[in-house]
Amino acid sequence: MKILETTNLAKTYRTPFRRKKVEALRGVSFEVGKGEVFGFLGPNGAGKTTTIRCLMGLCTITSGSAIILGQPVPSREARQRVGFLPEQPYFYDYLTVTELLDLGGRLFGLGAAERARRGGELAEKVGLGHARNLPLKKFSKGMLQRAGLAMALVNDPELVVLDEPMSGLDPVGRKEVRDLILELRDAGKTVFFSSHILSDVEQVSDRVAIVVGGTIRDVGRPRELVGASRLATEVVLHLGGDEAANAAAREAIALRADKVRGVEGEVLAVLGAGADVDDFLAFARGHGGKVVSVTPRHETLEDLFLRRVEAGKTERRAETVAS
Amino acid sequence: MMGRIWAIALNTFREAARIRVLYGILVLVVGANLLAIVLGEMSIHEQARVARDIGLASISFVGSMTAIFLGVFLLYGEVQRRTIYSIVTRPIARWEFVCGKYLGMVLVLTVLAALFSVAMVALLAWQGVGLTAALGKAVLLAWFEVVTVAAIAVFFSSFSSPFLSGIFALALFVIGRVTPDLRSAAATADAAWIRTVARGTLEIVPDLHLFAISGRAVDGQTVSVHGDFVAWSYVASAAGHGLLWIGALLILACVIFQRRDFV
Numbered sequence: 001m002k003i004l005e006t007t008n009l010a011k012t013y014r015t016p017f018r019r020k021k022v023e024a025l026r027g028v029s030f031e032v033g034k035g036e037v038f039g040f041l042g043p044n045g046a047g048k049t050t051t052i053r054c055l056m057g058l059c060t061i062t063s064g065s066a067i068i069l070g071q072p073v074p075s076r077e078a079r080q081r082v083g084f085l086p087e088q089p090y091f092y093d094y095l096t097v098t099e100l101l102d103l104g105g106r107l108f109g110l111g112a113a114e115r116a117r118r119g120g121e122l123a124e125k126v127g128l129g130h131a132r133n134l135p136l137k138k139f140s141k142g143m144l145q146r147a148g149l150a151m152a153l154v155n156d157p158e159l160v161v162l163d164e165p166m167s168g169l170d171p172v173g174r175k176e177v178r179d180l181i182l183e184l185r186d187a188g189k190t191v192f193f194s195s196h197i198l199s200d201v202e203q204v205s206d207r208v209a210i211v212v213g214g215t216i217r218d219v220g221r222p223r224e225l226v227g228a229s230r231l232a233t234e235v236v237l238h239l240g241g242d243e244a245a246n247a248a249a250r251e252a253i254a255l256r257a258d259k260v261r262g263v264e265g266e267v268l269a270v271l272g273a274g275a276d277v278d279d280f281l282a283f284a285r286g287h288g289g290k291v292v293s294v295t296p297r298h299e300t301l302e303d304l305f306l307r308r309v310e311a312g313k314t315e316r317r318a319e320t321v322a323s
Numbered sequence: 324m325m326g327r328i329w330a331i332a333l334n335t336f337r338e339a340a341r342i343r344v345l346y347g348i349l350v351l352v353v354g355a356n357l358l359a360i361v362l363g364e365m366s367i368h369e370q371a372r373v374a375r376d377i378g379l380a381s382i383s384f385v386g387s388m389t390a391i392f393l394g395v396f397l398l399y400g401e402v403q404r405r406t407i408y409s410i411v412t413r414p415i416a417r418w419e420f421v422c423g424k425y426l427g428m429v430l431v432l433t434v435l436a437a438l439f440s441v442a443m444v445a446l447l448a449w450q451g452v453g454l455t456a457a458l459g460k461a462v463l464l465a466w467f468e469v470v471t472v473a474a475i476a477v478f479f480s481s482f483s484s485p486f487l488s489g490i491f492a493l494a495l496f497v498i499g500r501v502t503p504d505l506r507s508a509a510a511t512a513d514a515a516w517i518r519t520v521a522r523g524t525l526e527i528v529p530d531l532h533l534f535a536i537s538g539r540a541v542d543g544q545t546v547s548v549h550g551d552f553v554a555w556s557y558v559a560s561a562a563g564h565g566l567l568w569i570g571a572l573l574i575l576a577c578v579i580f581q582r583r584d585f586v
Contacts, residue, residue, distance in 0.1 A: 076414045
């Protein structure tokens with residue numbers, strides 16, 4: 001079942017006076033299924049936040065369409081069932097967490113008892129139970145992010161949209177957000193989040209989309225996207241001979257490997273994708289090397305991401321030249 | 324719907340209270356009353372007249388200036404601080420948000436008018452002067468003027484910066500107060516273009532003079548809060564004028580706000 005679907009979503013801004021067109025989105029299409037954690041990956045300025053703003057009704061859509069929970073965007077009915085955390089959330093800093101969550105609950109039409117119960121539960125859940133009566137202006141960036149997460153969950157949403165939820169958090173905070181995302185998935189929620197932190201996306205996403213230059217470059221499961229093919233094999237060898245013997249062995253190994261690095265008796269040999277690893281290991285042992293480790297290196301999401309970003313830059317340069 | 328509008332209104336009122344706007348108003352109330360006492364003592368047996376004049380002028384002028392100051396930041400500030408992202412992405416229509424913000428500001432301005440009124444009545448009681456219906460009508464008219472000025476400021480705030488909104492709103496406040504002069508110019512000015520401009524201006528500016536008529540002529544008779552004042556039917560008619568302008572300005576503000584991209 002599709003929870004979120006965009007078809008050729010496009011957004012063009014016009015600068016106020018020169019009326020110059022800025023194409024922020026150029027036909028973004030993807031789907032998010034029920035119960036999925038969907039990572040929306042892209043470099044700064046790729047169109048992640050614009051896509052989310054269009055989905056949440058903060059911006060009008062220039063062309064194309066978006067459907068959330070069966071309702072065309074913008075739809076108040078859909079927003080009733082969606083939780084949203086904006087990028088770098090800004091709240092009324094004179095409010096306390098309790099008051100902020102109460103305001104959120106009122107906007108969703110929750111009764112007073114329900115608002116109090118949800119507010120208390122959520123403040124504890126995001127680790128702000130101790131600070132629930134402090135004004136937000138006294139909060140650190142990480143605490144504000146947690147307050148924003150609590151606000152996003154106040155209506156017990158079916159779909160949670162998080163714009164850069166790990167931004168500005170320390171490693172502990174990032175792990176807590178990742179855990180929270182997984183917890184939401186376990187509770188049957190659908191999570192759509194944007195990030196440019198690859199490791200975070202890779203760790204929690206069932207599927208990802210890579211957006212560069214306002215267009216989707218890839219959509220799929222991270223493992224499917226990067227493929228199973230081996231890019232290289234890294235072999236660490238220990239050479240136990242004297243200085244002259246080690247230098248000779250190192251020289252011989254260098255002839256059979258793509259790259260060799262290391263000092264004194266420890267050598268790292270990098271073999272190409274098509275290399276015969278067994279043959280190389282036998283050769284290395286024959287020259288007095290002891291195998292410490294053998295690590296196949298596959299393409300990572302980072303490799304794919306960087307390749308797409310580079311391709312995007314090339315396209316943009318070509319467009320600039322053409323125009 | 325009302326629950327959401329009320330939630331926004333309550334939050335707007337809370338903001339004014341937390342950023343010490345109400346304390347500022349309290350200081351002005353005390354200042355106005357001290358001025359009324361001093362000027363009253365300087366006058367000859369006219370303490371009550373001075374107290375009433377300063378009290379009503381304070382509600383009208385301080386109220387209108389507060390309305391402009393708060394109003395020009397009301398919507399612009401929400402967009403600029405990006406606090407609006409956390410609000411309009413909830414199941415609330417943008418027009419509900421605009422109305423809620425305006426209602427919250429009306430609450431603040433009502434507290435302001437109430438504080439000034441209570442202080443004025445207390446001063447009059449201290450001088451041994453009782454309450455009159457005329458004073459009640461004058462306070463009500465001043466309050467309608469203030470909330471109309473607030474709607475003007477909110478309208479400009481829906482698309483303009485606080486600085487420009489402030490200038491526009493202040494200009495409309497001043498022009499709205501001199502509508503009798505404009506009417507006179509529209510009828511008797513020698514130059515045709517002056518008559519045209521005056522007539523055009525009268526069409527697009529709320530007649531704020533309707534709310535401050537003490538000491539002026541109404542239907543050929545001079546009315547005064549210290550003596551013969553207008554009837555309740557006049558108050559209702561002026562209130563109707565104000566409400567129509569408030570409605571029109573808020574509808575325009577809602578339409579403009581509805582079309583805005585928040586980036």
